[in-house]
Amino acid sequence: MYDFKKDLIQIKQAGLYRDLLTIHSQSAPKTVVDGREMLMMASNDYLGLCFHSRMKKMAQQALKKWGTGAGSARLISGNMSLFSDLEKKLASFKATEDALVYSTGYMANAGILSALGGGEDVIYSDELNHASIIDGCRLSRARVEIYRHRDMAALESLLKKGKKYGKRIIVTDGVFSMDGDIAPVPALVDLTQRHEAILIVDDAHATGVLGERGRGTLEHFHLCGTTDTVIMGTMGKAMGCFGAFIAGGRDLKKFLVNCSRSFIFTTALPPSVLASALEALQIIKKEPERRQRLRDNYSFFRKALNELGFNTLESETQIIPIMMGSSVTALDFARHLFDKGLFIQAIRPPAVPEGSARLRLTVMATHTMEDIKQALAILEKAGKRFRII
Numbered sequence: 001m002y003d004f005k006k007d008l009i010q011i012k013q014a015g016l017y018r019d020l021l022t023i024h025s026q027s028a029p030k031t032v033v034d035g036r037e038m039l040m041m042a043s044n045d046y047l048g049l050c051f052h053s054r055m056k057k058m059a060q061q062a063l064k065k066w067g068t069g070a071g072s073a074r075l076i077s078g079n080m081s082l083f084s085d086l087e088k089k090l091a092s093f094k095a096t097e098d099a100l101v102y103s104t105g106y107m108a109n110a111g112i113l114s115a116l117g118g119g120e121d122v123i124y125s126d127e128l129n130h131a132s133i134i135d136g137c138r139l140s141r142a143r144v145e146i147y148r149h150r151d152m153a154a155l156e157s158l159l160k161k162g163k164k165y166g167k168r169i170i171v172t173d174g175v176f177s178m179d180g181d182i183a184p185v186p187a188l189v190d191l192t193q194r195h196e197a198i199l200i201v202d203d204a205h206a207t208g209v210l211g212e213r214g215r216g217t218l219e220h221f222h223l224c225g226t227t228d229t230v231i232m233g234t235m236g237k238a239m240g241c242f243g244a245f246i247a248g249g250r251d252l253k254k255f256l257v258n259c260s261r262s263f264i265f266t267t268a269l270p271p272s273v274l275a276s277a278l279e280a281l282q283i284i285k286k287e288p289e290r291r292q293r294l295r296d297n298y299s300f301f302r303k304a305l306n307e308l309g310f311n312t313l314e315s316e317t318q319i320i321p322i323m324m325g326s327s328v329t330a331l332d333f334a335r336h337l338f339d340k341g342l343f344i345q346a347i348r349p350p351a352v353p354e355g356s357a358r359l360r361l362t363v364m365a366t367h368t369m370e371d372i373k374q375a376l377a378i379l380e381k382a383g384k385r386f387r388i389i
């Protein structure tokens with residue numbers, strides 16, 4: 001039997017060891033870990049929908065009517081009518097012709113890039129794209145060109161050199177998952193049109209959050225419904241449940257149903273998840289005050305952090321990085337916060353580039369001003385102690 005001890009020692013020495021924390025109960029933004037109540041600032045449940053009474057009620061009703069599982073893949077016998085109801089609503093929410101639900105965002109990215117990117121094709125990918133996009137690129141047979149983060153001149157020069165390829169696919173996070181900044185979508189759309197490419201925007205962290213009606217990055221730039229951009233969205237973050245979808249043209253959907261292996265070869269999502277996702281879309285529409293509250297919270301929090309002297313990069317959203325540099329410092333800092341009752345995770349390579357370890361703080365609509373002030377007081381003391389500020 002192979003002995004993993006040596007590998008584990010190496011991972012530990014590099015400050016990259018990860019351990020699973022057990023959550024014993026939660027009612028965001030508070031959570032109980034090892035019997036201690038903590039203030040949660042590491043969750044992607046941005047609007048607090050995981051605990052919304054309507055979400056739970058709809059999930060329970062679906063559970064009663066449909067049972068606990070789908071029983072098979074969608075192309076076999078798992079394609080409950082809940083899927084078409086949800087896909088219609090998702091398409092209308094994202095202003096596209098149609099949508100296709102996947103089991104996770106990871107699978108959606110891996111599934112679309114590997115299906116679209118053939119041997120004659122090229123994928124242009126922002127250097128800070130999420131790991132699921134990176135893995136999707138690796139799974140495809142296409143040439144992969146990585147362009148500098150949000151650098152449209154660099155992307156254009158690659159596009160100019162890439163006329164020989166078949167499909168040219170540009171893929172970007174809408175809101176970058178570790179930096180909290182926003183992709184320059186108007187410039188990306190312009191490049192896509194001028195170079196006859198395909199644009200895929202990963203709206204995992206923008207869905208339910210950005211734009212007047214929470215429709216995502218395109219709405220943020222007033223481009224919703226005006227382009228044929230393909231959108232990947234997730235339902236496990238601001239939508240408060242689980243799963244993901246690709247929103248785009250009708251023929252793209254048919255192509256993915258036939259060719260996307262992570263869609264085809266997996267069990268369909270359970271009915272309770274689909275029912276709560278349907279309800280999440282309703283709540284996002286009917287309770288805009290949650291989105292406003294989230295925006296007020298993250299604007300206040302980030303401004304206060306900057307005034308204290310923390311480096312939060314170019315974050316514009318609810319994802320706020322607090323730069324630490326070394327993985328060891330990031331880990332020690334996060335452990336210290338944990339001891340003080342503040343739950344924020346340290347993010348280290350390979351999730352972020354070497355030398356850019358950080359805390360990744362996420363703000364929720366359910367944080368009160370008291371929560372935010374308490375977190376700021378803890379962060380200020382810790383920042384001084386660790387000589388970060």
Ligand SMILES: Cc1ncc(COP(=O)(O)O)c(C=O)c1O
Nearest residue numbers: 104105106130132177204234236
């Ligand atoms: C930008 C981005 N895309 C995709 C994913 C994957 O989504 P899921 O958690 O549904 O697999 C994540 C998850 O954190 C993400 O941050």
